Amino acid sequence: MYKPQERYEIIEKRDLSDVISEHIIYAPLIARSTKPGHFVILMKDENSERIPVTLVDWNKDKGTITVIIQSIGKSTADINSMKKGDFFLNVSGPLGTPVEVKKVGTVVGIGGGVGIAELYPIAKAFKEAGNKVISILGARNKDLLILEKETKEISDEILITTDDGSYGKKGVVTDALKELYEKGEKIDSVFTIGPLIMMKFVALATKPHSTPTYASLNPIMLDATGMCGGCKVEVDGKFKFACVDGPMFDAHKVNFESLLKRNNAFKEFEEQSLKEFEKKHNCKIGLH
Amino acid sequence: MNKPKRPSPNLKRNEGRHQDPVERTKNFEEVALGFNMEEALTEAARCLNCKNKPCELACPVNVKIPEFITSLYQEDIQSSVLKIYETSLFPAICGRVCPQEEYCEAACVLKDKFGSVSIGRLERFVADYARKNNMLKLPECDKDNGLKVACVGSGPASLAVAAELRKKGYDVTVFEALHEYGGVLRYGIPTFRLPREVIDFEVENLKKMGVKFIKNVLIGKSISLDEIRKDFDAVFIGSGAGLPSPLGVNGEDLIGVYSSNEFLTRINLMKGYKFPEYDTPVYVGKKVVVVGGGNTAMDSARCAKRLNPESVTVLYRRTKAEMPARAEEIENAIEEGIKFEFLTAPVELEGDEKGRLKRVKCIRMELGEPDSSGRRKPVPIKGSEFYMEADVIIAAIGQSPNPLIQQTSKIETNKWNCLVVNEKGQTSIEGVFAGGDVVRGGATVLLAMKDGKIAANAIDEYLKSKISNKN
Numbered sequence: 001m002y003k004p005q006e007r008y009e010i011i012e013k014r015d016l017s018d019v020i021s022e023h024i025i026y027a028p029l030i031a032r033s034t035k036p037g038h039f040v041i042l043m044k045d046e047n048s049e050r051i052p053v054t055l056v057d058w059n060k061d062k063g064t065i066t067v068i069i070q071s072i073g074k075s076t077a078d079i080n081s082m083k084k085g086d087f088f089l090n091v092s093g094p095l096g097t098p099v100e101v102k103k104v105g106t107v108v109g110i111g112g113g114v115g116i117a118e119l120y121p122i123a124k125a126f127k128e129a130g131n132k133v134i135s136i137l138g139a140r141n142k143d144l145l146i147l148e149k150e151t152k153e154i155s156d157e158i159l160i161t162t163d164d165g166s167y168g169k170k171g172v173v174t175d176a177l178k179e180l181y182e183k184g185e186k187i188d189s190v191f192t193i194g195p196l197i198m199m200k201f202v203a204l205a206t207k208p209h210s211t212p213t214y215a216s217l218n219p220i221m222l223d224a225t226g227m228c229g230g231c232k233v234e235v236d237g238k239f240k241f242a243c244v245d246g247p248m249f250d251a252h253k254v255n256f257e258s259l260l261k262r263n264n265a266f267k268e269f270e271e272q273s274l275k276e277f278e279k280k281h282n283c284k285i286g287l288h
Numbered sequence: 289m290n291k292p293k294r295p296s297p298n299l300k301r302n303e304g305r306h307q308d309p310v311e312r313t314k315n316f317e318e319v320a321l322g323f324n325m326e327e328a329l330t331e332a333a334r335c336l337n338c339k340n341k342p343c344e345l346a347c348p349v350n351v352k353i354p355e356f357i358t359s360l361y362q363e364d365i366q367s368s369v370l371k372i373y374e375t376s377l378f379p380a381i382c383g384r385v386c387p388q389e390e391y392c393e394a395a396c397v398l399k400d401k402f403g404s405v406s407i408g409r410l411e412r413f414v415a416d417y418a419r420k421n422n423m424l425k426l427p428e429c430d431k432d433n434g435l436k437v438a439c440v441g442s443g444p445a446s447l448a449v450a451a452e453l454r455k456k457g458y459d460v461t462v463f464e465a466l467h468e469y470g471g472v473l474r475y476g477i478p479t480f481r482l483p484r485e486v487i488d489f490e491v492e493n494l495k496k497m498g499v500k501f502i503k504n505v506l507i508g509k510s511i512s513l514d515e516i517r518k519d520f521d522a523v524f525i526g527s528g529a530g531l532p533s534p535l536g537v538n539g540e541d542l543i544g545v546y547s548s549n550e551f552l553t554r555i556n557l558m559k560g561y562k563f564p565e566y567d568t569p570v571y572v573g574k575k576v577v578v579v580g581g582g583n584t585a586m587d588s589a590r591c592a593k594r595l596n597p598e599s600v601t602v603l604y605r606r607t608k609a610e611m612p613a614r615a616e617e618i619e620n621a622i623e624e625g626i627k628f629e630f631l632t633a634p635v636e637l638e639g640d641e642k643g644r645l646k647r648v649k650c651i652r653m654e655l656g657e658p659d660s661s662g663r664r665k666p667v668p669i670k671g672s673e674f675y676m677e678a679d680v681i682i683a684a685i686g687q688s689p690n691p692l693i694q695q696t697s698k699i700e701t702n703k704w705n706c707l708v709v710n711e712k713g714q715t716s717i718e719g720v721f722a723g724g725d726v727v728r729g730g731a732t733v734l735l736a737m738k739d740g741k742i743a744a745n746a747i748d749e750y751l752k753s754k755i756s757n758k759n
Contacts (some may be wrong), residue, residue, distance in 0.1 A: 001519065002438075002461055002463075002500070002519070003500055004500055004501055004503075005502070005503075005504075008306050029510070030510070033510065033511065041504075043467060047559075047565065047566045047567055049558070049567040049568045050467075050558070050568075070323075073599070074567060075567055078567075089467070090467040090503065090504055091504060092466075092467065092503075092504035092505070092506070092510075093509075093510055094509070094510055095502070095506060095509055095510065096509070112293050148576070158310075180478075191405065222473075222550055222553055222554065222558070222568075223465075223466060223549075223553055223557075225465045225466065225509075225530070225690070225692075225693060226530070226531065226547050226555070226690050226691070227475075227505050227530040227531070227532075227690060228547055228549045228550035228553055229532050229534070229547040229549065229550055230546075230547075230550045232540075232541065234541060235376075235626075239534065239540070239541070244509065244692060258541045258643070261543065261642060261643030262541060262543060262643065264543070264642070264643075265543040265544075265571070265573065266569045268568075269563065269564075269569030269571070272564060273563075273564050273567060273569070276564055
């Protein structure tokens with residue numbers, strides 16, 4: 001049962017947009033104990049960073065896990081340049097504290113950008129636990145909207161917004177959320193995964209209604225084993241380690257301002273790294 | 289080879305060759321260059337070969353010091369290295385990082401009059417020579433006994449358990465949370481103190497002996513302790529002391545505030561000093577402040593220095609005399625141009641509008657009455673606050689055990705979250721043993737190795753008695 005695994009093969013790869021790819025990876029020891037909300041650390045090769053990614057799906061029988069990655073910098077672009085049959089040198093996990101799934105009534109899942117992928121297993125689990133699930137998906141434009149069909153299948157209701165109005169309603173996810181409240185929908189719990197700024201505004205929108213709201217935070221991580229403290233986030237005035245205590249936290253208690261700043265800690269390095277990657281591959285990731 | 293007559297105690301103690309202090313701050317190569325054969329034989333000639341062996345008695349694992357030095361002097365390296373292996377396991381590592389000045393060299397009868405024999409450097413010489421000349425045969429392992437033992441973590445304690453039990457015929461699996469093996473040897477101790485080939489050699493040998501290594505599995509998260517307890521006949525926990533202590537001052541969330549664990553991991557494990565060839569960045573800015581007085585503080589300061597900032601300053605709340613770091617490492621740091629502010633502690637961190645650290649508010653201390661550690665307690669001097677500009681501050685003020693295993697099982701811990709064990713390393717859960725920093729809360733490689741050896745014997749005893757009870 002406990003077999004050493006030196007490398008981790010990509011069994012299937014599917015491009016969901018120009019910059020978003022789905023990878024199905026053979027990692028039986030991880031697949032066997034994954035729960036919704038767990039994440040893994042990926043390293044493409046020896047020179048790579050340790051990149052945390054929330055698991056989208058897993059299959060115990062086949063021993064596979066699924067991740068969906070958006071190219072936003074060198075490391076993510078490097079991973080998305082991999083093909084079916086390629087190997088990750090390291091996949092570590094499952095890590096983090098899984099989401100406590102139970103029947104609460106009506107659960108609203110709010111996913112933004114690639115966060116939609118990470119929301120999917122959580123929404124699915126709440127649906128299977130007998131909840132009414134309303135999914136709000138937000139993307140910058142139609143091309144960047146992912147997993148619409150899959151999310152629809154596990155949702156009682158689905159609302160879509162795009163920044164430019166190229167699909168669904170023009171606007172942002174909090175507009176759709178506010179409409180739900182205005183319609184008189186009784187919301188028992190909100191889960192949100194996406195850009196920090198989006199999650200911050202979701203938290204602000206649910207606070208007046210005292211709706212329990214949970215945000216999956218994405219601070220800079222290094223070891224993801226609770227060892228370095230790099231991923232510390234201030235929750236309820238205390239520092240928590242997102243890698244082991246999270247990544248999901250009570251959104252009303254998170255200090256988003258501090259985290260927004262901290263996530264820029266290595267910005268210049270990230271830009272330098274991306275520039276060299278683009279030069280080498282003669283391409284342009286062209287994001288942000 | 290020409291060598292002095294033995295004993296020649298009055299020859300000058302040889303501290304070994306070192307890389308030039310200016311040159312070495314531009315690289316991450318080993319600082320201490322050790323001995324060549326002639327130097328080793330000359331140093332070996334100084335040993336009096338005392339009958340009562342004070343050095344050997346002072347060694348936590350009782351390395352047969354006079355005997356290995358005698359064989360070395362006779363230029364029989366093979367016998368010399370085998371003598372060391374009779375009681376120790378990783379001499380190339382211990383010869384480098386063990387605090388000999390507190391153990392064997394402190395007990396050497398030559399210490400006061402001529403200077404102790406350089407025992408650590410001799411141990412390192414013998415181990416390196418044997419390794420480089422392929423003189424080390426893999427130990428013979430007993431026939432497989434079919435009993436399975438899991439080791440949690442792949443640091444020095446677990447490696448010792450794995451080596452001892454594999455030799456006795458056990459089926460040993462080592463679980464490592466990170467992607468490379470060695471634990472603190474890998475992520476904590478910099479390459480300029482412990483070259484990676486030395487760690488790789490030990491791990492490779494264990495693999496060749498048949499020890500299974502599984503990387504990327506965090507026990508307590510990926511798999512629970514209860515689960516591996518069920519799947520293995522016995523478990524050894526050697527998960528170390530990986531939880532950093534925060535400074536506990538305002539501004540801890542500013543950019544530029546690192547724990548020593550993060551800073552050292554970025555450099556040692558992820559090779560951030562080779563960015564952008566390696567993808568993991570590490571930022572030091574112009575002015576670096578390191579807080580703490582132990583080996584980890586020295587390692588952090590010396591790593592920072594190698595990334596070429598304008599200045600690196602160590603703040604320590606007591607005086608140089610109380611620093612827990614090895615004297616040799618403090619001297620190395622001073623030679624490399626690292627500044628020290630003794631009797632000083634940070635009280636607040638201030639940042640700019642972007643959330644980056646700008647300056648550190650410090651306070652001067654004076655030494656008061658001795659505290660529980662027996663050292664005089666530092667007391668802040670009222671009104672002595674002052675500011676130091678800093679882009680980066682690294683907290684190296686101690687570690688406690690990573691709490692994951694404790695949180696997810698019913699294992700007994702003390703108030704510092706260290707696992708409670710008896711003298712054989714047995715924890716409160718039957719069949720689960722522990723040793724090293726997860727028990728001691730931050731000690732040395734050598735003591736971890738010693739704990740591992742003791743626990744390995746206890747596991748062997750436990751499993752054999754269990755089987756004979758069954759029969």
